[in-house]
Amino acid sequence: MGLLSRKATCNSHGQDSSYFLGWQEYERNPYDEVENPQGIIQMGLAENQLSFDLLESWLAKNPDAASFRRDGQSIFKELALFQDYHGLPAFKNALVDFMSEIRGNKVKFDPSHVVLTAGATSANETLMFCLAEQGDAFLLPTPYYPGFDRDLKWRTGVEIVPIQCTSSNRFQITAAALEEAYQEAQRKNLRVKGVLVTNPSNPLGTTMTRDELDLLVNFITDKEIHLISDEIYSGTVFSSPAFVSIMEVLKDRNLGKTEVWERVHIVYSLSKDLGLPGFRVGAIYSNDPIVVAAATKMSSFGLVSSQTQYLLSAMLSDKKFTKEYIAKNHKRLQKQRSKLVAGLGKAGIGCLESNAGLFCWVDMRHLLSSDTFEAEMELWKRIVYDVKLNISPGSSCHCSEPGWFRVCFANMPEDTLKLAMQRLKSFVGSIAVNDRSHQELKNSRRKFRTKWVFRLSFQSFHDREQDER
Amino acid sequence: MAIEIEKPGVGLSKVAVSETHGEDSPYFAGWKAYDENPYNESSNPSGVIQMGLAENQVSFDLLEKYLEEHSEASSWGKGAPGFRENALFQDYHGLKSFRQAMANFMEQIRGGRARFDPDRIVLTAGATAANELLTFILADPGDALLVPTPYYPGFDRDLRWRTGVKIVPIHCDSSNNFQVTPEAMEAAYRCAESMNLKVRGILITNPSNPLGATIQRTVLEQILDFATNKNIHLVSDEIYSGSTFSSSEFISIAEVLETRGYKDSERVHIVYSLSKDLGLPGFRVGTIYSYNDKVVTTARRMSSFTLISSQTQHLLACMLSNKEFSENYIKTNRERLTRRYDMIINGLKNAGIECLKGNAGLFCWMNLSPLLEEPTRESELALWKVILNEVRLNISPGSSCHCSEPGWFRVCFANMSEQTLEVALERIHKFMEQRRRRN
Numbered sequence: 001m002g003l004l005s006r007k008a009t010c011n012s013h014g015q016d017s018s019y020f021l022g023w024q025e026y027e028r029n030p031y032d033e034v035e036n037p038q039g040i041i042q043m044g045l046a047e048n049q050l051s052f053d054l055l056e057s058w059l060a061k062n063p064d065a066a067s068f069r070r071d072g073q074s075i076f077k078e079l080a081l082f083q084d085y086h087g088l089p090a091f092k093n094a095l096v097d098f099m100s101e102i103r104g105n106k107v108k109f110d111p112s113h114v115v116l117t118a119g120a121t122s123a124n125e126t127l128m129f130c131l132a133e134q135g136d137a138f139l140l141p142t143p144y145y146p147g148f149d150r151d152l153k154w155r156t157g158v159e160i161v162p163i164q165c166t167s168s169n170r171f172q173i174t175a176a177a178l179e180e181a182y183q184e185a186q187r188k189n190l191r192v193k194g195v196l197v198t199n200p201s202n203p204l205g206t207t208m209t210r211d212e213l214d215l216l217v218n219f220i221t222d223k224e225i226h227l228i229s230d231e232i233y234s235g236t237v238f239s240s241p242a243f244v245s246i247m248e249v250l251k252d253r254n255l256g257k258t259e260v261w262e263r264v265h266i267v268y269s270l271s272k273d274l275g276l277p278g279f280r281v282g283a284i285y286s287n288d289p290i291v292v293a294a295a296t297k298m299s300s301f302g303l304v305s306s307q308t309q310y311l312l313s314a315m316l317s318d319k320k321f322t323k324e325y326i327a328k329n330h331k332r333l334q335k336q337r338s339k340l341v342a343g344l345g346k347a348g349i350g351c352l353e354s355n356a357g358l359f360c361w362v363d364m365r366h367l368l369s370s371d372t373f374e375a376e377m378e379l380w381k382r383i384v385y386d387v388k389l390n391i392s393p394g395s396s397c398h399c400s401e402p403g404w405f406r407v408c409f410a411n412m413p414e415d416t417l418k419l420a421m422q423r424l425k426s427f428v429g430s431i432a433v434n435d436r437s438h439q440e441l442k443n444s445r446r447k448f449r450t451k452w453v454f455r456l457s458f459q460s461f462h463d464r465e466q467d468e469r
Numbered sequence: 470m471a472i473e474i475e476k477p478g479v480g481l482s483k484v485a486v487s488e489t490h491g492e493d494s495p496y497f498a499g500w501k502a503y504d505e506n507p508y509n510e511s512s513n514p515s516g517v518i519q520m521g522l523a524e525n526q527v528s529f530d531l532l533e534k535y536l537e538e539h540s541e542a543s544s545w546g547k548g549a550p551g552f553r554e555n556a557l558f559q560d561y562h563g564l565k566s567f568r569q570a571m572a573n574f575m576e577q578i579r580g581g582r583a584r585f586d587p588d589r590i591v592l593t594a595g596a597t598a599a600n601e602l603l604t605f606i607l608a609d610p611g612d613a614l615l616v617p618t619p620y621y622p623g624f625d626r627d628l629r630w631r632t633g634v635k636i637v638p639i640h641c642d643s644s645n646n647f648q649v650t651p652e653a654m655e656a657a658y659r660c661a662e663s664m665n666l667k668v669r670g671i672l673i674t675n676p677s678n679p680l681g682a683t684i685q686r687t688v689l690e691q692i693l694d695f696a697t698n699k700n701i702h703l704v705s706d707e708i709y710s711g712s713t714f715s716s717s718e719f720i721s722i723a724e725v726l727e728t729r730g731y732k733d734s735e736r737v738h739i740v741y742s743l744s745k746d747l748g749l750p751g752f753r754v755g756t757i758y759s760y761n762d763k764v765v766t767t768a769r770r771m772s773s774f775t776l777i778s779s780q781t782q783h784l785l786a787c788m789l790s791n792k793e794f795s796e797n798y799i800k801t802n803r804e805r806l807t808r809r810y811d812m813i814i815n816g817l818k819n820a821g822i823e824c825l826k827g828n829a830g831l832f833c834w835m836n837l838s839p840l841l842e843e844p845t846r847e848s849e850l851a852l853w854k855v856i857l858n859e860v861r862l863n864i865s866p867g868s869s870c871h872c873s874e875p876g877w878f879r880v881c882f883a884n885m886s887e888q889t890l891e892v893a894l895e896r897i898h899k900f901m902e903q904r905r906r907r908n
Contacts, residue, residue: 005669008606008767052553059544059552066544066780068536076536077529082751083595083744118594118753119559122774129631130485134610155605155631155771271559278558278779280594294485298631301598305778306751307543 143397194226205354235273343421365403542787583723619870670702676829679879711746816894838876
């Protein structure tokens with residue numbers, strides 16, 4: 001029997017990381033309100049389950065869209081045969097309108113610049129194939145979505161070099177960090193082809209500031225490299241500051257039709273904003289016609305089902321629906337996030353101030369037995385196995401500081417979130433009582449904590465903590 | 470051959486600018502000509518008739534009838550109770566009910582002569598993705614796969630473009646009805662060796678595209694033996710397995726393995742899709758069936774890049790689990806394809822054109838070598854242009870399928886109405902008459 005390829009036998013699929021191990025543990029013992037109330041609550045899955053009723057009611061009112069009918073006529077045959085990699089025109093038109101609407105109509109998108117792919121997973125990989133050779137590198141700010149290790153590197157052979165971000169300035173990208181990452185790539189003999197950012201950020205849940213975006217544009221102009229902005233969470237920005245898309249910055253700086261304009265590419269998907277990860281709807285948006293042409297051909301390897309394209313073209317063309325959906329979805333996300341933050345606060349835990357996403361970036365550094373990743377893993381295991389919450393450790397997101405965790409809030413009902421917070425509170429309480437090292441850690445906390453990181457007010461568990469804020 | 474980009478510094482990848490996507494071949498040029506002047510019975514009766522597209526349009530009424538009678542398949546039932554769960558389902562294992570239905574369907578197609586385990590099925594967005602994925606798994610960049618000629622032009626892109634893997638052809642010719650022989654396989658292997666290429670596998674399409682014929686059992690055994698002796702993989706693309714005109718004539722590699730007690734089967738992988746048999750290319754439904762556990766696991770993980778819409782999985786799980794529907798569909802579809810095939814073969818015969826004896830697929834392999842000025846590729850392309858521009862039929866020249874004998878053409882018959890096929894046959898008849906008179 002012949003051996004398999006190097007790709008098949010290497011570990012770049014990333015499935016041995018803790019990110020996936022937490023999932024496995026959850027699968028073995030999943031929480032269910034009725035069947036398994038002692039089970040593990042899944043807080044490691046960035047899914048949006050808060051607005052399904054809106055989708056369901058639209059479907060009930062518009063049965064034709066799922067039944068292959070247009071204006072009462074069956075278009076089944078037409079859809080069944082439609083495999084054109086240029087995509088269903090009606091769907092691309094509706095999609096760019098939706099993308100515009102999400103950005104407050106401050107930018108307009110051209111449907112002929114859109115390439116449809118089976119999910120953002122496919123979009124990101126396809127862009128790597130188009131922009132980089134095996135052995136080239138892309139710079140990514142940390143912490144970043146663990147899936148990128150697989151999506152960007154596995155089959156493409158592209159390398160990721162991290163742009164280290166820290167809590168000292170809320171994990172924002174700095175010019176120094178960008179330059180340092182670039183130099184690091186040089187030292188490793190890697191040719192840098194571009195920067196990839198996720199905006200709003202996963203796992204931070206924050207939108208990038210205009211300054212950061214300007215910095216990026218300057219950087220890629222100077223280095224003559226690409227910029228990919230994965231804006232998969234753009235529809236989840238529930239409070240200020242408003243979302244600023246990279247396209248808006250380019251427009252405002254009058255960079256349209258310049259060289260840098262063609263080196264900026266956006267990735268989008270309906271998996272987070274609409275909560276439809278199963279439907280595999282992703283998109284690449286590029287101003288470079290060669291990239292669009294190449295990516296379009298490559299999309300043959302991951303086209304969106306025409307059945308699904310049609311359903312969504314009907315849904316997203318309904319402007320009354322999209323307006324209502326976007327607004328209500330924001331409200332619900334904001335509300336749920338507040339509950340999470342309040343609950344964490346009751347447990348004496350703070351998190352990064354955030355205005356987007358389906359998760360919070362939670363600071364548990366004060367609960368670590370030491371300022372190390374080993375201690376973070378130790379704490380994570382306790383939270384998964386003892387507290388029975390599956391959350392994502394910062395190390396799986398390549399965070400440079402131990403003690404941070406991504407905690408999802410949009411994939412469960414309010415009651416489950418409440419329960420999760422109660423469990424966390426009990427856990428933290430039990431540490432205080434049992435861990436002697438906790439006292440030492442509290443003394444050293446002054447060194448590591450900064451005011452930026454915590455919310456201005458939250459309930460403290462111990463009176464003694466009040467003087468440390 | 471890569472196009473050089475004059476831009477300083479950045480540029481795109483070699484893959485992005487190369488021509489390995491193959492879109493400049495006549496296969497695609499014919500499509501363009503059709504797109505610019507498409508035949509329509511009423512509005513454009515002198516337009517180009519598309520006979521270069523291997524689509525199955527003969528059995529849509531059966532699908533539409535099913536959908537009408539089973540609205541729950543397309544709408545998640547009244548009030549959409551299953552919608553939420555379906556919309557969230559992105560597990561790369563795929564919907565269990567769908568895999569089960571696919572396994573059953575594949576068994577039915579093979580008349581129950583082979584069994585399929587749903588847990589060995591990996592789902593991909595079409596066979597295009599399945600073939601590329603397998604290539605990523607079975608070979609490293611620079612390695613080679615042996616593929617019998619003539620073969621589906623899309624393989625040049627699917628197997629080579631992003632994978633960096635090479636295709637070394639196993640030359641077949643009309644002397645024995647284009648069947649693969651041990652000598653031809655051996656020659657291809659040696660050819661690869663002489664180019665310092667490591668052969669990782671052999672990929673066959675059975676039933677064959679473009680031949681429209683099933684591979685005989687003895688030949689399958691020889692191919693399997695060859696793969697075993699060289700210790701390489703065997704991929705059997707059985708995308709047309711449900712389009713055989715008679716159930717008993719198609720022998721799947723699965724049956725050969727079954728006969729051998731599955732000995733040494735970890736090197737065998739089957740590709741399937743619903744694009745041809747069910748006529749649903751737009752839905753992007755492909756599968757890899759592997760007898761190798763490591764391949765199954767790896768393929769599953771890789772399928773993250775090419776998952777099938779859960780909405781579509783749900784629809785097809787319902788449809789294919791319905792035994793009454795699937796049995797009737799397979800039987801009726803076969804009958805209709807057979808009827809079309811007979812129609813085109815007789816029509817061509819009356820025009821004085823011979824075809825390879827076929828028993829499957831959505832096309833026939835037509836022999837126009839007597840019409841060539843010279844037995845060369847250039848002559849073949851010249852004839853192809855004449856047929857495209859004067860007869861106004863888009864058919865696929867054998868050279869685009871890497872056929873080593875000039876003069877053969879693939880002609881599709883299932884992607885149009887019977888009336889349109891009649892029109893096409895009339896045009897061919899007229900064309901042949903004109904040529905005879907000139908000579």
